[in-house]
Every structure is written in C-alpha cells, then in structure tokens.
Amino acid sequence: MPGCPQCGKAVAAQTPERIVERILADHDGAKAILLAPIVRDRKGEYRKELNALLRDGFVRARIDGEVVELKADMRLHRYKRHTIEAVMDRLVVKEGVRGRLAEGVERALDKGAGFMNLLLDDTVVSFSRFLHCVACGVDLPELEPRLFSFNSPRGACPDCLGLGERRAIDPRKVVADPEKSISDGALAVMTRTKYLTYTSVRVEELASLVPVDVPWKDLSEEQRQLVLHGAAGATVDRARSWSGKHGEVSMRDRVRYKGIVPALEEAWKERKSKGAERFVGEMRCPTCEGRRLQPVALAVKFRGRSLDVIAGMTVDEADAFFAGVELEGSEELVGREILKELRSFSNPTPASRGSCARASGSCPRSASAISPSTARRRRSPAARPSASASPRRWARASRASPTCWTSRASACTRGTTGSS
Numbered sequence: 001m002p003g004c005p006q007c008g009k010a011v012a013a014q015t016p017e018r019i020v021e022r023i024l025a026d027h028d029g030a031k032a033i034l035l036a037p038i039v040r041d042r043k044g045e046y047r048k049e050l051n052a053l054l055r056d057g058f059v060r061a062r063i064d065g066e067v068v069e070l071k072a073d074m075r076l077h078r079y080k081r082h083t084i085e086a087v088m089d090r091l092v093v094k095e096g097v098r099g100r101l102a103e104g105v106e107r108a109l110d111k112g113a114g115f116m117n118l119l120l121d122d123t124v125v126s127f128s129r130f131l132h133c134v135a136c137g138v139d140l141p142e143l144e145p146r147l148f149s150f151n152s153p154r155g156a157c158p159d160c161l162g163l164g165e166r167r168a169i170d171p172r173k174v175v176a177d178p179e180k181s182i183s184d185g186a187l188a189v190m191t192r193t194k195y196l197t198y199t200s201v202r203v204e205e206l207a208s209l210v211p212v213d214v215p216w217k218d219l220s221e222e223q224r225q226l227v228l229h230g231a232a233g234a235t236v237d238r239a240r241s242w243s244g245k246h247g248e249v250s251m252r253d254r255v256r257y258k259g260i261v262p263a264l265e266e267a268w269k270e271r272k273s274k275g276a277e278r279f280v281g282e283m284r285c286p287t288c289e290g291r292r293l294q295p296v297a298l299a300v301k302f303r304g305r306s307l308d309v310i311a312g313m314t315v316d317e318a319d320a321f322f323a324g325v326e327l328e329g330s331e332e333l334v335g336r337e338i339l340k341e342l343r344s345f346s347n348p349t350p351a352s353r354g355s356c357a358r359a360s361g362s363c364p365r366s367a368s369a370i371s372p373s374t375a376r377r378r379r380s381p382a383a384r385p386s387a388s389a390s391p392r393r394w395a396r397a398s399r400a401s402p403t404c405w406t407s408r409a410s411a412c413t414r415g416t417t418g419s420s
Contacts (some may be wrong), residue, residue, distance in 0.1 A: 001301070002132035002143055005295035009139060011126075011133050016109060018128045020102045023118060025329035027093045034104040035062055035085035035118040036111035045075040046084060053086055060087040062119065075193045086111055141313055148300075148307055150292035157294050160285035164292040169226050169264045169282030178217040182206065186216040188261055188279070198263040198276065200255070209257065230259025286347070318342075 001010045014022065023032070027392055038049055038061075045361065053061060054070045061070055062085040077083050088111065089104035091097050105127075108116035114129040131140035134363075141147065156162030176188035182203055189197040190325035196203065203212050210223045226234060233258045268276040284290040291308040298306050303325065313321060322342050327335050 001132060001300065002140065002296075003299035003301060004136055004140070006136045006301040007133065008299065009133060009135055011128070011131055014101065014129070015129060016105050016129075017107050019109075019116075020098065021333075022127075022330045023093055023101065023105075024095060024098065025332075027118070027120060027125075030093050030120050031090075033062070033067070033090045033094050034088040034101075034108045035117040035119055035124075036088055036108040037083070037085050037115050037117060037153055038112070039082055039084040041081050041083050043079055043081055045078050046082060047073065047075040049084065049106045050074045050076075058086050061085060062087060085117060088116075127245065143300065147297050148293065155290035155293055155297050157285055157292055159287040160292070162292050164285055164288065164290040165282045166285050167280055168283040169276070169279050170283055171260045171261055173279045173281060174228060174260055174264070175216060179215055182210075182212040183214050187227075187260070189264070195262060198273075199257070199260060199377060201236055201238070205238055206257075209234060226259075228259055228261050230257055230262060234259075340397075 003010050038053070039046055050070060051072065051074075052060070054072060058070060060067055062068075062083075063076070064082055067087060086108075088108045089100070091100060091104070093101070105116065109127075109129060115132070118125040118127065121207050131143070133140070144154070146152040149155045150157070150162030150164075153161075157164075160166040174188055175186060177186055178185040182190070183194070187196065189199075190203060191197060193203070196206065205226070206212055210219060210227055216224070225231075235254050236257045237252065237254050239252050264276045264279050266279060267273040285292075286296070288298065291306075293308060298308065300307065302310065303321075305321075310318070310321070321337060325339060329338065337380040
C-alpha cells in the first residue's frame with residue numbers, strides 16, 4: 001500500500017474500474033456513502049458552493065463530518081475551517097449494485113476533481129485518480145519497478161544516490177579525546193590560541209553556552225549536540241582587540257553560534273578547505289537513514305513493513321513472515337502468484353532440495369543466514385555514480401550492489417526449475 005512520505009497515511013491512485021473492484025472486494029455487505037470532496041479544511045462561509053450543490057440537484061452534503069440536508073442560502077462560520085463533501089449516493093455494497101456503484105464512483109471522481117471518499121460508519125476511505133495525499137497536499141509519482149531499486153536514479157535516495165552512506169563531516173573525528181575537557185583539548189579543531197577552527201569563536205567565549213572545564217564524556221547529550229551542531233537561537237559574546245594606527249582598539253559583539261560540524265561542512269564544500277577535509281568520513285545518509293531508497297518508495301508498505309525491512313530479513317525470518325500472510329480482497333489479484341513462488345522456495349520438493357544443495361552447498365543452512373547486512377559489499381569510488389550519472393552508468397554500478405535473500409531465492413528457484 002503506497003503511503004505519504006511526510007505523514008505516513010495510505011494513499012492510492014486507481015482507475016474508476018479498479019476503485020469499484022476494490023470496494024466490492026474489501027467492503028462487501030457494508031452500508032456506504034459515496035462522497036465527492038468540494039472543500040478541504042479551509043475557512044469561509046461557502047454560501048456560493050452550497051447553493052451551487054443545491055442547484056445541481058444534490059440533496060445532502062457531509063459538512064465537517066456530519067451529513068446534513070442542503071437548504072437555500074446556507075452559510076458556514078466565516079472564520080472556522082470547514083470540509084464539505086457532496087453526497088453522491090447511499091447504498092449497500094454488493095455485486096448486484098455494481099452498475100450503480102460504478103456510476104456513483106465516476107460521478108464522485110468528476111465532481112471531486114479526481115478525488116472521492118467512501119464513508120463506512122465512522123470510517124472514511126479515500127480514493128483518487130492520482131497518487132495524492134489529501135492531508136499534506138503532496139503529489140506522488142506513479143509506482144513502477146524502477147522506483148524500488150536503489151540502482152536506478154528513479155528509486156535511489158537523492159542525497160546518497162542509493163549508497164546508504166555519503167561523505168560528510170564525521171563528528172567522531174572532531175572529538176579527539178572525550179576524557180579531556182574542551183579547554184584542555186577534547187576537540188581536534190582547537191588551535192594553540194584556543195580558537196575553534198572555522199567558527200571564529202574562542203573556547204572561553206563558548207563557556208556562555210556549555211561548561212568548558214568539564215570532561216567531554218561528562219557533558220549531557222544535549223550539550224554535546226549544541227557544541228557540535230549548534231542550535232536555533234544559540235549566540236555567544238565575542239571580544240576582539242587589535243593595535244591600530246591610533247592605538248589599541250577593542251570591540252564586543254554577539255554572534256550566532258552555528259556549531260563546529262556545520263562550520264566544517266561549509267569550509268569543506270564551499271571553500272574546498274584541505275584542513276576541513278581531514279574530518280570527512282563515510283556517514284550514514286541522514287535522508288534515507290541508510291535505507292538507500294527515496295522517501296516515496298520507503299513509504300510503500302506491505303503488512304506494515306517497507307521494502308527495505310522485508311528485503312533485510314534472513315530467509316528464515318522471511319519464511320515465517322510470509323507463512324502468516326493471508327491475502328485479502330483485491331490483494332489476491334496482485335499477489336497470489338508472487339506468494340505462491342515465495343512459499344515454494346520455502347518448502348522445496350525432495351528433488352529441488354538436491355539441486356539447491358548442489359548450487360549452494362547446503363541450501364537451508366546457508367540461505368538462512370543471508371541478508372543485505374551480511375552480504376553487503378562496499379562500492380569502490382569508481383563504481384559510485386554521480387548525481388548526473390546516465391542509466392547505463394547506473395547499470396554498471398549496480399554490479400557491485402549487495403545481494404539480498406530475494407535474489408538468492410529466485411536464483412535457487414530457477415535452478416530448481418531447470419533441474420526438474
């Protein structure tokens with residue numbers, strides 16, 4: 001089920017025919033109301049819109065969660081947010097009303113500009129001709145196989161390009177000795193004159209934010225994060241003095257403290273500083289959290305689990321997971337053959353066990369330990385595609401991609417088919 005990468009709510013994009021099939025399969029026998037959204041959580045009286053519904057022949061509307069009869073010159077509270085849905089039809093879902101249901105769905109989608117809702121008691125199920133999150137207003141791309149491959153520019157995380165890691169300032173390299181205090185040299189960026197490199201802040205000036213005479217390991221996590229990454233509204237008082245033509249000059253000012261890591265990132269990326277480059281390391285991508293796919297792909301879930309979680313299972317874990325899966329309603333149309341193939345791998349015939357053992361030594365024992373975390377191979381710098389890499393270059397880079405239990409499973413199944 002596709003989901004919104006921002007709020008996590010399920011979203012769907014389907015043809016009217018597919019919507020009808022899903023309603024009949026998933027809600028057979030239920031009392032339902034077909035709704036066309038007119039206004040979504042916006043302020044206003046909406047007298048014009050309500051009168052237009054009445055002129056178009058609509059008798060009822062669902063306003064702010066309550067189904068009411070429409071009347072002439074209705075108006076809502078001007079300064080409150082309202083949601084208005086036109087009631088297209090009320091029916092009991094069953095095969096005998098397929099034609100009426102299809103007509104209602106078509107009308108609801110047309111009236112709702114491609115969107116419609118199905119009201120079942122107190123539950124609302126949303127449908128759309130587009131992949132669109134009504135709550136966040138986010139339009140999602142069409143789901144296709146490339147979207148779920150980190151070896152494709154279509155599906156790879158835009159920040160790490162599908163690697164799960166990216167070169168960035170490593171905070172662990174910034175902390176030289178956690179046993180020491182900041183003033184005694186806990187941070188590798190401190191100079192002999194006790195400046196924090198690239199931040200234009202002295203150690204004694206940092207004392208207004210955190211204790212600088214306490215060992216680094218004894219500082220709280222919040223204090224360490226403040227030193228390394230800064231915080232909104234964090235400022236320090238600076239005092240500067242120098243000798244000029246007319247004598248000694250001094251100045252005091254208050255400046256924003258942006259943190260050591262952001263300062264190093266700026267020096268490394270924008271000014272190409274060699275000094276800052278020594279603090280660079282391979283870090284887990286903060287955008288995908290090492291999961292390698294773009295947020296839209298990670299928001300698609302099956303039984304509450306995203307693709308990276310399922311692909312990260314060992315074969316034993318996957319066997320237990322899919323053994324408990326029972327396809328319901330419209331899922332049967334899509335997943336029946338896939339589930340059948342997965343279960344045939346988990347429970348091979350005696351003949352297939354022999355071919356599987358010949359292919360991998362001992363199939364049950366070796367396969368049970370396979371997962372991307374144990375099989376991952378690091379890509380060399382030459383194999384890492386750039387942001388502007390062509391599909392052909394992405395394909396070359398994919399040869400170094402990690403092996404997961406799904407690929408081993410399909411290979412084992414192909415061997416079994418060939419031997420039989």
